[in-house]
Amino acid sequence: xxxxxxxxxxxxxxxxxxxxxxxxxxxxFYNAFSNGDLSPTELSEMFGVKKRTIRKWKQTIREDIGFxxxxxxxxxxxxxxxxxxxxxxxERKTVRKEAEKCFPIKVLxxxxxxxxxxxxxxVDDDGTNLGLLLKHAELVAKTDGMFxxxxxxxxNNWVGRLGRLYGEQSTSAAESWKLTEHFIKMVPWxxxxxxxxxxxxxxxxxxxxxxxxxxVYANHQVRLNLLFPNKREIRVNCRHNFKGHSQYNTxxxxxxxxxxxxxxxxxxxxxxxxxxxxVLKDPMTGLISHAIRCASYKTYDRYAEQLGLADQxxxxxxxxxIDPKYDDNDPRLVTTIFDPYEGADYLTWKRSKKSA
Numbered sequence: 001x002x003x004x005x006x007x008x009x010x011x012x013x014x015x016x017x018x019x020x021x022x023x024x025x026x027x028x029f030y031n032a033f034s035n036g037d038l039s040p041t042e043l044s045e046m047f048g049v050k051k052r053t054i055r056k057w058k059q060t061i062r063e064d065i066g067f068x069x070x071x072x073x074x075x076x077x078x079x080x081x082x083x084x085x086x087x088x089x090x091e092r093k094t095v096r097k098e099a100e101k102c103f104p105i106k107v108l109x110x111x112x113x114x115x116x117x118x119x120x121x122x123v124d125d126d127g128t129n130l131g132l133l134l135k136h137a138e139l140v141a142k143t144d145g146m147f148x149x150x151x152x153x154x155x156n157n158w159v160g161r162l163g164r165l166y167g168e169q170s171t172s173a174a175e176s177w178k179l180t181e182h183f184i185k186m187v188p189w190x191x192x193x194x195x196x197x198x199x200x201x202x203x204x205x206x207x208x209x210x211x212x213x214x215x216v217y218a219n220h221q222v223r224l225n226l227l228f229p230n231k232r233e234i235r236v237n238c239r240h241n242f243k244g245h246s247q248y249n250t251x252x253x254x255x256x257x258x259x260x261x262x263x264x265x266x267x268x269x270x271x272x273x274x275x276x277x278x279v280l281k282d283p284m285t286g287l288i289s290h291a292i293r294c295a296s297y298k299t300y301d302r303y304a305e306q307l308g309l310a311d312q313x314x315x316x317x318x319x320x321x322i323d324p325k326y327d328d329n330d331p332r333l334v335t336t337i338f339d340p341y342e343g344a345d346y347l348t349w350k351r352s353k354k355s356a
Contacts, residue, residue: 102223102235103216105190110229111354112323114146114347115190115236116340119294119316120153120270122197123183124176126169127300136317136340137186143344145351146319148187151270151294152195152240154207155180159200168302177206184210194219195240195271223264232324234333235264241271250312251276254291265334266320268292273301274312277336286329290336292318319343321350 040058044051077085107113116136122128140148155176158165166173184192184207192215198207199219208217216222221239228234239257246252254267255278263282267289276293295313315338326333337343 100218100221100223102225104225104227105216106227107229107324109145112145112321112347112350114143114319114321114343115149115266116140116146116317116319116343117149117151117238117268117292117294118187118297119151120195120273120296120298121150121183122153122156122296122298123179124155124169124171125298126171127302128296128298130179130297133183133297134186137183139340139344140187143347145347146188146344147190149190149236149238149268150192151238151268152193153197153270153296154183154195155197157197157200180207181210185212189215189217191215191222191224191236191238192217193222193238193240226322228324230324234266234322234324236266236268237262237264238268240269242267242269249276249278250274251278251291251293254278254293255280258289258291262289263287264289265322265328266290266292268294270294270296273298273304275314275316275338276312277318277338281329286327288329288331288333290320290334292320292336294318314338319347321347323350 038046040051040054043054047054116139118133118136121133123130123133137148140146156165156169157176158173171179189211192207192211194205194207194217198205201207205219211217216224221237223238224236226234226236237257242253242257244253244256249255250272254269254276258264258267258280263285265287270293272293273296274293275295276291278291280289280291281287282289295316297316299313301309317340318336318338319340319342321335321337321343323332323335335346337346
């Protein structure tokens, strides 16, 4: 039995409360009165006294405390409204999640295009080759038909217990965000995939507001369906890291994804700060997949030195040139070039042939 119910039982047992003072009013009535939701009739029935006694109790309490609550406090939300709100939220989430399975992107340029896939930038780290990163960003911005893609971890973004690592770099948290915004606004992004460092920002991710251009951004994975003017469709699948590791093949997780379900033309990842590349063919459809792991611009890595990880960085900004006039089983549909300058030159030559 609760305290209120016990108080009511004691009240009924005591009997006469016609002579009212503060000491004669039961404690249980204070609780019921302060709630303010019960009428005099209900209180009378609850405590087993006449309504005039209830009125006397109320008046005595008001005179003692000096104020009264005119209306009962409403609930924050009625159950009917709560259910309706949850249904709408699930409906909106379903629409977004279904769209995230493969975002349709209409390509407005005729002929070949290229995607420069930036490996983990870590723009604020002292060991990052920021000069090279910015040169590559400038190259993409000035090359006709070339777009950028980012596999994640734009900055260190230390949070929680890792926040102490700001003490091991010369860039402050505020300066890190300035560098991030500067880099993000340099490139015409086709996609941006948030890595584990980016996801640490949580719900109010500043990257979403910095992008300011029609691009696709999501944490962990971004999958696109490029719709070309000639009706060709090319799928690009970027995940910060595909599950699976092999000491013999640095592109193993990505290749495994292509072989075991993701029938996409281009699959990219980063995260491990190593380079890897493998070309695969689906024997059923003839579709050729390019599995690419991009190394990081973070050239000097204390964590890698601590673990004794071997240097496997060969390229950090490979370029895929897509010529939509070819079929899925034609090796000329997608050409992968590991150096962005060579890739830009090849794209420019391909586009000049198309316009000639």
